[in-house]
Amino acid sequence: MESIEINENPFIPTIPKMLDKSKIDVRYMLIAPYVGAHVFWDEKKGEVSYEIEEPVLNTEEKAVLVRIEKAMLDISNINMLVEKTQHNLVEYIDKTARLVITELSLKVEEESYFKIFYYLYRNFIGLNEIEPLMRDYFIEDVECNGVNEPLYIVHRIFRNLKTNIKFDTIEKLASFVEKLAQKTGRYISYASPLLDGSLPDGSRVNATYTKDITSKGPTFTIRKFTKIPWTPVQLLGFRTLSPEMLAFFWILMQYKLNVMIAGATSSGKTTLLNAIAFFIPPEARVVSIEDTRELNLPRENWLPSVARTGVSLTGIGEVDMFSLLKNSFRQNPDYVIVGEVRGEEASVLFQGMASGHASISTIHADSVDSVIRRLETPPISLNPSLVNSLDVVAVMTHAIVKGQETRKLKEIVEVINVQPDGTALTNTPLIWDPSQDKFYFKSDLKIFDKIEKRNGIPKAELVKDFNLRTKLIYELFKRKIFGFEELQRIVNDYYKNPSEVLKRFGVA
Numbered sequence: 001m002e003s004i005e006i007n008e009n010p011f012i013p014t015i016p017k018m019l020d021k022s023k024i025d026v027r028y029m030l031i032a033p034y035v036g037a038h039v040f041w042d043e044k045k046g047e048v049s050y051e052i053e054e055p056v057l058n059t060e061e062k063a064v065l066v067r068i069e070k071a072m073l074d075i076s077n078i079n080m081l082v083e084k085t086q087h088n089l090v091e092y093i094d095k096t097a098r099l100v101i102t103e104l105s106l107k108v109e110e111e112s113y114f115k116i117f118y119y120l121y122r123n124f125i126g127l128n129e130i131e132p133l134m135r136d137y138f139i140e141d142v143e144c145n146g147v148n149e150p151l152y153i154v155h156r157i158f159r160n161l162k163t164n165i166k167f168d169t170i171e172k173l174a175s176f177v178e179k180l181a182q183k184t185g186r187y188i189s190y191a192s193p194l195l196d197g198s199l200p201d202g203s204r205v206n207a208t209y210t211k212d213i214t215s216k217g218p219t220f221t222i223r224k225f226t227k228i229p230w231t232p233v234q235l236l237g238f239r240t241l242s243p244e245m246l247a248f249f250w251i252l253m254q255y256k257l258n259v260m261i262a263g264a265t266s267s268g269k270t271t272l273l274n275a276i277a278f279f280i281p282p283e284a285r286v287v288s289i290e291d292t293r294e295l296n297l298p299r300e301n302w303l304p305s306v307a308r309t310g311v312s313l314t315g316i317g318e319v320d321m322f323s324l325l326k327n328s329f330r331q332n333p334d335y336v337i338v339g340e341v342r343g344e345e346a347s348v349l350f351q352g353m354a355s356g357h358a359s360i361s362t363i364h365a366d367s368v369d370s371v372i373r374r375l376e377t378p379p380i381s382l383n384p385s386l387v388n389s390l391d392v393v394a395v396m397t398h399a400i401v402k403g404q405e406t407r408k409l410k411e412i413v414e415v416i417n418v419q420p421d422g423t424a425l426t427n428t429p430l431i432w433d434p435s436q437d438k439f440y441f442k443s444d445l446k447i448f449d450k451i452e453k454r455n456g457i458p459k460a461e462l463v464k465d466f467n468l469r470t471k472l473i474y475e476l477f478k479r480k481i482f483g484f485e486e487l488q489r490i491v492n493d494y495y496k497n498p499s500e501v502l503k504r505f506g507v508a
Contacts, residue, residue, distance in 0.1 A: 006090055008086065010028075010031075012137050015028075024039060030135045035135075038052075039158055048158055049162055050153060052132045052133070052164060056115075057119070064108060064112070068097055069123065071103070072120065075096065090121065093124055093125065094117065097113075127183070133165070137228065140223070140266075141221065141222065145216055146217045147170050147217040149166060150162050160405075174217070177207045180207055183200065184198055188207065195209070202292075204223040204225075205221075206221045208220075225294065229484075230271055230275060231483070231487050232279075232487070233482050236474075236477045237482070238407075240271075242409075243471075243473040247469035247473055248412060250469050250473075250491075252447070253276065253279035253335075254279070254281060256358035258353045258359045258360075258389055259361075260362070261363070262365040262370070262394070265364070267397055268396045269396050272409065274296060278487065280297075280299070281334075282299065282491075282492040286334065286336075287302075287333040288304045288339070289307070289338050290307070290339030291339060291340065303331060322345040325352075329348075337361065338361035341380070342364075343379050343380060344380075346375060347380070350387065350389050350390075353386075373422075375390075388415075392414055395409070409430075414426060414445070414447050416446055429442045443463075448462045472502060476505070
C-alpha cells in the first residue's frame with residue numbers, strides 16, 4: 001500500500017464577498033486530500049449553508065471502521081510518542097491500524113483503507129466531527145446548542161452559517177464534551193458541569209455538561225485561535241478601515257502613543273489590535289497579557305503571557321491578568337499590550353502609561369464617552385488624571401452594508417484632555433459615514449501637536465510623513481501585497497530607510 005499523506009494546511013484561497021447571496025458557491029480544501037468545505041446558497045432553505053464534504057463510507061466500510069476503532073482503543077497510546085509531530089502521529093495511527101487489520105484478518109481494499117484511515121486520524125488525533133471546522137482558516141467560532149441541533153459557525157467572510165454537522169445522541173455529545181475537557185486539561189462532570197479552558201492550539205472552549213444546565217443537553221462554544229491574523233492591508237481590502245487610518249496608527253506606534261480599541265463582542269477589536277501591532281518598530285520589546293491567547297505578532301522580541309485560572313474551587317494555581325501586568329513592567333517593555341481591560345488591572349496599565357510605557361489594549365464599550373465612563377466607574381474606578389494618559393480611542397462596530405454583515409472602524413478619537421470632573425475634550429479626525437459607506441479624514445490632527453512637544457519633530461514634517469505613508473499603504477493594496485511576512489519586511493525596511501521603500505513603490 002502507498003504511504004499515507006495528510007496536509008492540514010492546504011492553500012488558503014481568496015474568497016470575495018458577494019452582494020447577491022444566491023450566487024454564493026465556494027469550495028476549498030481543509031484537510032487535503034480528504035476533506036473540503038462547501039459554502040453555497042441553499043434554495044430549499046433560503047439561506048447560505050456550510051457543508052463539510054468528507055469521504056463517504058459504504059455499509060461494509062463503516063462496519064470495518066467500527067471494528068478497527070474498537071481494537072485500537074485497547075492497544076493504542078498516542079502519549080507513548082516522544083515527539084508528537086504531524087508525521088509521527090500519522091505514522092503511528094497508520095501502523096497501528098494496519099496491525100489491527102492483520103490481526104483481525106480483515107479484508108480491506110487500498111481505496112477503502114485510505115477513506116477509513118481519515119476517520120481514524122480524525123477521531124484519535126483530532127476533534128472527531130468538528131476536526132475539519134478547526135482546520136478552516138476562515139472559521140472564527142464553532143457553536144453547538146445541544147443534541148440533534150446543527151452546529152453553527154462564524155465565518156470570516158459569510159458570518160453566521162448553519163453546518164451539516166450534528167450530534168444525534170446525548171451520550172455521543174457528552175462523550176465529546178468530555179474529550180474537550182481532557183484536551184484542555186480540565187475536568188467536567190455532573191457535579192462540576194461547566195467548562196472554561198483552552199485547547200493545545202490556544203482556542204478557547206466554553207461548555208456545559210447536563211440537561212439541568214442547558215435543556216437541550218451538553219453544549220460547547222469554541223473561539224478559535226487564529227494562527228495567521230489579518231494583515232493591515234487585508235483589512236483595507238475588506239473596507240474595514242481606510243489608508244489614512246492605517247497611516248495614522250503607524251505614526252502612533254512609531255512615537256509610542258497609547259491606544260485603546262473599543263467595541264462590542266466580536267466587533268473586530270483583537271483583529272484591529274493585531275493589525276496595529278504590525279507597525280511597532282522592529283527593535284522594540286513587546287510584552288502582551290491576555291486571558292485567552294488571541295494575539296499573534298510577526299516579531300521576535302515579543303513576550304506573550306496568558307492568565308491561568310485555578311485548578312480547584314479554592315483558586316490554587318491561579319495567575320490573573322493583574323499579577324501578569326504588574327510583573328510585565330519589570331520586564332523592560334517598550335510596548336505593553338493587554339488583550340482586554342476589565343478590572344483592577346486597568347490601574348496598573350494606566351500607571352504604566354503615565355510612566356512612559358506605550359500601551360495598546362481593548363475594552364467593551366461603544367464610544368469614547370462610554371470608554372471614559374467605564375474607566376472612571378467601578379469596578380475599574382480610575383482617577384481622571386490617570387485617564388489623561390490615554391492618547392487615542394478607536395471604536396470598532398458591527399454594521400450592515402448593502403445587506404452584508406461587516407465590521408467597520410467607526411471612528412478614531414484623539415483624547416486631548418480629561419478634566420478633574422471626568423469630562424473629556426476630544427477631537428475626531430477619522431470617521432466612517434454609514435449612510436454613504438465612506439471614510440472621511442479631517443486634516444486637523446491634534447495628536448501631531450503632542451508628538452511635536454514630546455519629540456521635537458515639526459508638525460509639518462509629521463503631516464508630510466503621514467501623507468506618504470497613506471500613499472504607500474494604498475499602493476501596497478493596489479499591488480495586492482497582503483502576505484504576513486512580506487508586509488512586515490516592508491514596514492521594517494521603512495523604519496530603516498523610508499526613502500528607499502517609497503522609491504521602490506513609486507510613492508512621492
